[in-house]
Amino acid sequence: MVEFAPFRIPLARRLQTFAVAHFLFCFLLLAQVCTFLFLYVLVFTSYWIYLVPYIVYYIYDWNSPEDGGSKRSDWLRSWRIWSYMSDYFPTRLHKTVELDPKRNYLFGVHPHGVLSISAFTHFTCNGSGFDNVFPGFRAYLAMLPFWFRVPFYRDYIMRGGLVPSTKKSIRSVINKPGGGNILCLIPGGAPEALLARPGDITIILKSRMGFFKLALTSGASLVPVISYGDQNVWEQAEYTPGTWSYSFQSFLLKYFTFCLPSFHARGMFQYSFGLLPYRQSLHTVVGEPIEVVSISNPSSDDILRLQKLYIEKLLDLFESNKGKYADKDCKLIIT
Template structure:
């Protein structure tokens, strides 16, 4: 394989963008393991008393990830995220105003490999969420496992990440006075195994839990499509039924997280590595779907709202696809 090296005269701003994305990829792939190792070393060292105090804090603070988290505006507004945004670049697109008196459940599609669009738009202020949607506070839901990792949990909560447990979603959607936005990557880990350039397949037909939660709390549904999300990485071929896919599916069932074997570019060369490609991401927030409070929704109620949600998502995609480089002949596929 011929290696294409990066030129030496790259502007400083592009180097800063690459550095910002590099630390983000590291955070996704290795920071949790480093934090866990640090905690173990702390407990085994002469500073074990600090580890004991922190373990006590973990116990006392155990409910915070399911009660709205603990965000830090300093972290969310840190300048590193502007460089992160400009690397791709990422853009947040509003189609209509959202009433801050309501609570919302944003369904984010597609999941992609590392949900870069969801992170950049809803876990930082680099794309101006608070300016576009005044009075709303976004929370991106993440697997509960990560909130049990010492130190790492504090970092991810500072950006607005919260646990994806039902209790956490209920807490957000029942917020008095409204203004809460729960962002759910509906396709979850299985959908990341389909993420590759050109992919338009969404795991949605059997995903109805978020619909039921919206009904039980009267939270309005908002379909969100992130154009360019699947263009960031290549992935090893893993068709359904292949040995690799069977292994990945089994690991996902055991661990709760998917292990897509992805690759893209490196830091000093463009031929291989784990950095995403510089491809634009345009995250379009669609029109809200009114949801009336229904404490005991029937299967028919859930199916009806689920159908309306799919229709709303298709409208977001069809109305915007040609603006963002997708030909009019291509359509979404739901499985």
Template sequence: MKTLLAAYSGVQKGTGSSILSALLELPSAPWLSKSKLVKHLQVISVLHFILTFLALGIASTVLLVYLFCTDCWVIAALYTAWLIFDWNTPKQGGRRSTWVRNWTVWTYFRDYFPIRLIKTHNLLPSRNYIFGYHPHGIFCFGAFCNFSTEATGFSKKFPGIRPSLATLAGNFRLPLLRDYLMFGGICPVNRNSIDYLLSRNGTGNAVVIVVGGAAESLDCAPGLNSVTLKNRKGFVKLALQKGADLVPVYSFGENEAYKQVMFAEGSWWRHVQRRLQKLLGFAPCLFHGCGFFSSESWGMVPYCKPINTVVGEPITVARVEDPTPDMIDMYHSMYINSLTTLFDKYKTRFGLKETDYLLVR
């Protein structure tokens, strides 16, 4: 156990020396071979990501309130003062950390599935971009790994482009979680934040928007290839107003990570999910993966299914400060056609059948 903890410590810090020395000290016991240790580190890295998003914000908020009731209230007061002072930073480009984006833990996260980033066209650093990411899946594993870390080599494949994954603005109201997200280059998915990145932060910015959002997660399950897009036109209007090129992105395998209990449209349970999604900002899905020690048991660990994220050809968008509905509809149709073409071109390469098609809801 000490050896395992030492190894993970090196992973978290972003150094490989602790891992290597820990591996060399491993006994020759068959139940703890080098390959099994690596697999455990991969699982731990994925659970670290899941628990961070599910629990870090709530846990840190409770801790902050508790500290105010103890002799350590000064620490809580200082952090609260800093929080107030730093409140608008997420909406002004955030606080990206190259060190955090290059943590070794993300390479273990990448290799668990594994996750790959496929480049199809060059992107010019002299332009700004809006990436439409599809599908949402349960936890957006592909979006996070490809655009909030350097595990798949985004900066090397797209030199001069700075990706910023947009997520729920409510996450940036929670202590510690907000800082953790900003270190990865993640920003709030609201008008002020995206406006700043696309108009006051120079060029070479790529805002990654999971267009289907929480509603799309309700339709994610193995074997389903559907996106929520027909009535999602806000990102197109924003691209026109800022003169940012639209780039379709599709992750093959994102929906394979978990199995979800699907409720039929019109059912009482589906109605409850939709209502909670509007109230909370995220959809309460009933899903399961596998257990920590066995793929045959149920648990929070996602299934080891490859996720291949394909970045498509950019659609050049002219800047129009007040675009008409017809103009928005035209570019929206172009985007849907481009996404569908991207899906059809790569589907057989990543395990789908020629007869499979992309359902646009």
């Protein structure tokens, strides 16, 4: 039986729901809409001439996504809609120690969740008050490079401080002179999104040697970050080896480096089904930095040593804050 939302709901809650719906549209459909409109106008209409200046700019600007987030816009990051989105859950950002604004940091953010809700509201916009929690810092969130080739869409996401998850792009941020820069990377990536289900938190980290090698070669302080609740905001189907859904997701990951999780929760005007997430409090805790000595050509032992230390710090961070922000039976499963 469908459970409809009450007719009389405060305007603020309506705006929160609209803000989350806007995020879902941007995340799931905006790139496709931009691609379709660009090709349609270019090929099927007489207005193609108006696209010529943008095409020239697009070619000239081809490499700018990897230049350290130079297109980041504080104005766009401060839009009121992001605060409404954060208040929908709500999402909250907590720090355990003060960071030095004269240094740069590499944040390892866990888990990915279905659509990286916590990471987005904290590090791509100022919806949850990042500028107040970490004054003097600029945050950049790494995203699949594929999306930075989509016309118009690329320009929008770059304004939010999103950067491609390539070595060149990441290093251009964490090697910026003057300090005050934070590169936020989700090591589990797209495959980890398929593991996000209510209950325990499952992350992919043991096979992510490139993440630790990057920290060693750059010498940037490595900071573990854990989010509680991201796995609970949507229901998601199991992906069992041998099923068509598992084969389809494996195909997408292998050839396109992204996936399409089959998720659901509630709708705009009813609570029984739909793509909107549940209203579930999300808390993200930023841990203590791990000082990393720069090694230009780290050995396997160097990488494994840093990985072991990082996992220990991450587990300590999870356990020490679990009682405040998650169910006492919740576990952090590292694969």
